[in-house]
Amino acid sequence: MATAHAKPHHDYHLVNPSPWPAVGATSAFVAAVGLILWMHQTVTYAPLVLGAGVIGIAYTMVGWWRDVIYEAEVEGDHTRVVQISHRYGMILFIASEVMFFVAWFWAYFNSALFPADVHQITRDQLFGGIWPPKGIQTFDPWHLPLLNTLILLTSGTTVTWAHHALLENDREGLKWGLILTIALGLTFTCVQAYEYTHAAFNFSGNIYGATFFMATGFHGAHVIIGSIFLIVCLIRAYLGHFTPTQHLGFEFAAWYWHFVDVVWLFLFSCIYVWGAGAESAAHAAGH
DSSP, X not given: OXXXXXXXXXXXXXXXXXXHHHHHHHHHHHHHHHHHHHHHTOOTTHHHHHHHHHHHHHHHHHHHHHHHHHIIIIIOXXXXXXXXXXXXXXXXXXXXXXXXXXXXXXXXXXXXXXXXOTTOHHHHHHHTXXXXXXXXXXXXXXXXXXXXXXXXXXXXXXXXXHHHHHHTTOHHHXXXXXXXXXXXXXXXXXXXXXXXXXXXXXXXXXXXXXXXXXXXXXXXXXXXXXXXXXXXXXXXXXXXXXBTTBOHHHHHHHHHXXXXXXXXXXXXXXXXXXXXXXXXXXXXXXX
């Protein structure tokens, strides 16, 4: 019986049975049902259903991450071959996220470049034949959007500093780099929330508001997710989990954060700067 549980002599990781996929899927379903009931105001206990689902998702995240950390740090299951597979998986995940944002850019430019499309008669009536549509006052790109751009670019340098500090086994540099990156990420979120509260247009009732808030709002959600990712890495750094040769969790967090930075540069350039230029051109044409 002692040899029945001996670890196989190969570089691949045969994952043990885990409850987390089932628990996570069930929690996500409960959260979705609660959110739908809440939006439709069907029952009064909808927020409780949503809360139960969210708690289940959070519990799944903590439990699943704990198991993965145990496999990597204690069991030694993350061999070089397994790490390569994990890197491929993260690359494919980021690629899927890129296509997710492509959809919102597509929606924005499809409307912005063809505000008077002859094949869509109602578009000219809704937009007034110009972009942004009549009555829309866009943000000044050189105010809060520029500030947030500088914040995110700075956070990209601090997370890179943390990565290089880890490679040099500089634990203090790793911790301070992560602390500064997290602080900058949370500052970005606060500035964006302030910007949203002062928007001169709404999400509903116009295509500009819908595309603007969907694109920038989902990016803001990714910043929050990335901040949580980095907070987990900071906790693990204080627990001494990462080494210069094995730190996939932190490496993936850094990849994700750089992806968030790049997406914001496109959002700033296309929606804020180019969009404001389109507004100026439209007003000039009107006069």
